[in-house]
Amino acid sequence: MSAPPQTRGEPITDRRQLAAYLESGNKPADQWRIGTEHEKFAYRVSDHRPLPYEGPDGIRELLTRLQRFGWDPVEEKGNLIALTQGMANITLEPGGQVELSGAPLESLHQTCAEVHRHLDQVKEIGGELGIAMMGLGFQPKWRRDEIPWMPKGRYKIMGDYMPKRGQLGLDMMMRTCTVQVNLDFASEADMVKKFRVSLALQPIATALFANSPFTEGKPNGFQSFRSHIWTDTDPDRTGDLPFVFEDGFGFERYVDYLLDVPMYFVYRDGTYIDASGQSFRDFMQGRLPALPGEVPLITDWADHMTTSFPEVRLKKYLEMRGADGGPWRRLCALPALWVGLLYDSQALDAAWDLVKGWTTEERAHLRAEVPRHALRTPFRGRTVREVALEVLEIARGGLARRARNDNWGDDEAHFLNTLLDIAESGQTPADELLAKFNGPWGGSVDPVFKEYAY
Secondary structure, X not given: OOOOOOOOOOEOOOHHHHHHHHHOOOOXXXXXXXXXXXXXXXXXXOOOOEOOOOOXXXXXXXXXXXXXXXXXXXXXXOEEEEEEEOOEEEEEOOOOOEEEEOOOEOOHHHHHHHHHHHHHHHHHHHHHHOEEEEOOOEOOXXXXXXXXXXXXXXHHHHHHHHHHOOOOHHHHHHHEOEEEEEEOOOOHHHHHHHHXXXXXXXXXXXXXXXXXXXXXXXXXXXXXXXXXXXXXXXXXXXXXXXXXXXXXXXXXXXXXXXXXXXXOEEEEOOEEEEOOOOOHHHHHOOOOOOOOOOOOEHHHHHHHHOOOEEOEEEOOOEEEEEEEOOOHHHHHHHHHHHHHHHOOHHHHHHHHHHHOOOOHHHHHHHXXXXXXXXXXXXXXXXXXXXXXXHHHHHHHHHHHHHOOOOOOXXXXXXXXXXXXXXXXXXXXXXXXXXXXXXXXXXXXOOOHHHHOEO
């Protein structure tokens, strides 16, 4: 999640302004970029406990020391809560998960270099502080009440509201990690096609990246418990958005969806004002109970867009949100999958041909079953594993045709190799973890904190 916004921008009185804001993301293909975000659990090496905010080995000290690498501090009410460097940010999730929101980059080679650089930096500081980090989809050991909250105003409001709408919203906030990629579109029509393809195929990514089989030290019966959590977080702001596949879908229809998502907050003068459950439509009429008589600014709209959590999210770009966090190779593989599918017209056409006949019910079936069964999920007379192999072949062709070569002459397709290994073997990352738990780890999750540390 991003650093606190600045309160400025034009007042909003007409929903057409909101659609125009989304439409302003249109870019010609030569300006398309790749923005990768990944979260990771930070913990003490000595006892594997999540880090508090304060203290000699806490999150504040971690952020303070990371500034030696040229990061600038971002504070909220005197608390250091984020770092920024150019177009990149380091931010905190509610339970102290550390997120890199990467800069918009031109190639996957640059993306993977950025990931390496960041992990090298946190590893250096971690060595000094006796802390480590790892990527899993769900916290494998600690209960929610054993995880310290980070001092960010929006998280207090969200934490109070979440239990009113679902059973697992606080787990989403405190105990999950993901890897995402943000990708551009050329026009409304291009956005619609990419949105439909990526939404339909999001469960395939969930299956390939499934990496959260433990809860509080024991197998939880899921391959991606993180993905399951989103099904019981808040029905107003999650899901697979069937309306995206309806005739006439475009920027205005997505605006209407967002206007029906209840608000969380309004940010004014350095403070998050609780507006949970209130209506952005009322806000546009000057009737918001939290700010009577005021109308929203465009920055309020930008904030509000960050409070919906569908499997694919539209801003001025599209966010792919279906994957569990994982080790560094998969942090490079996630953007490779979606760039290969969406940034080459031939691949996009092939992916659309694959999914365009899927029904609303079939897509819902995938969304419901993949968190538990991943690649073994039955689908249309075959399994998700077989669909994944077809999808990866399309993506590999797309990356080859992009022909973005590194200094050694290699294109971007090799970043998919780790996913091809998973799909060809039929063994997900969760399967690998469970095999170790039931074998050499002797029924303990503790070894994960050493073997899977970055």
